[in-house]
Amino acid sequence: MKFQKKHLFSLLIILIIAISAISIASAYTGTGFSHNIPSSKYSDMSDSDILSKYSDTDCHVEEKAVCTNVVDGDTIYLDNGKKIRFVGVNTPERGVEGYITSKNFVQKLCLNKEVGIDIDNSKNNDRYGRTLAVVIVDGKNVNEMLLKEGLAEIMYMPPSEFYPYDWANGDTHVASSHSSSSSTHTATDDTSTSTSDSASYVGNANSGKFHEASCKSVSKMSEGNKVFFNTRDEAINQGYVPCQICNP
Numbered sequence: 001m002k003f004q005k006k007h008l009f010s011l012l013i014i015l016i017i018a019i020s021a022i023s024i025a026s027a028y029t030g031t032g033f034s035h036n037i038p039s040s041k042y043s044d045m046s047d048s049d050i051l052s053k054y055s056d057t058d059c060h061v062e063e064k065a066v067c068t069n070v071v072d073g074d075t076i077y078l079d080n081g082k083k084i085r086f087v088g089v090n091t092p093e094r095g096v097e098g099y100i101t102s103k104n105f106v107q108k109l110c111l112n113k114e115v116g117i118d119i120d121n122s123k124n125n126d127r128y129g130r131t132l133a134v135v136i137v138d139g140k141n142v143n144e145m146l147l148k149e150g151l152a153e154i155m156y157m158p159p160s161e162f163y164p165y166d167w168a169n170g171d172t173h174v175a176s177s178h179s180s181s182s183s184t185h186t187a188t189d190d191t192s193t194s195t196s197d198s199a200s201y202v203g204n205a206n207s208g209k210f211h212e213a214s215c216k217s218v219s220k221m222s223e224g225n226k227v228f229f230n231t232r233d234e235a236i237n238q239g240y241v242p243c244q245i246c247n248p
């Protein structure tokens, strides 16, 4: 009898944890989103090359400040003390495939430059005290660019002044280098040709490291975290760093 009560109690605890996990998931946090756009795609492009592909945004610059730090593809710090969470979008977290590319993209456009922000009037801050805003560089909406480039997923969390589905689907490319409607989810798996049998290198989507297929770490890795690469370059381009034990 006592034993059963104890079980009921632990069940309750599990339920509470599950409910809080769900509410955290609905905040502006990681969703596990990933993409496999190589960072090399942008390495030969200047910020103005990228900006020239887009037309001016309808968003209004409400404040201007210099970007002093790029945390990842959807969070930057400004010299006015504000931490900005790009509203309406979500990019890969540290250690997740695509993290480096999305971060580099934002660095190229924003870091050490004066940027404009249009703060979400419906909800100014997220639960971490970050300012929810559209980031505007040279009159262009960077949040929208992240979606159109496939570097972010839509994260629409009403109430919001902004409707990111319009950014993803709207035709605001000046030179339509690729179809705007289908470009939002380019997370189709290019590496699907690399299987566990043929791949020479194995990455850990959790740690962001990659290994020789024969490395001891690979056998300890959980299957869900394994990412397979045929070449070393493939792994590097996707932002993985070499393991210091097997030195791939």
Ligand SMILES: [Zn+2]
Residues within 6 Å of the ligand: 210, 211, 212, 215, 216, 217, 243, 244, 245, 246, 247
């Ligand atoms: Zn290793």
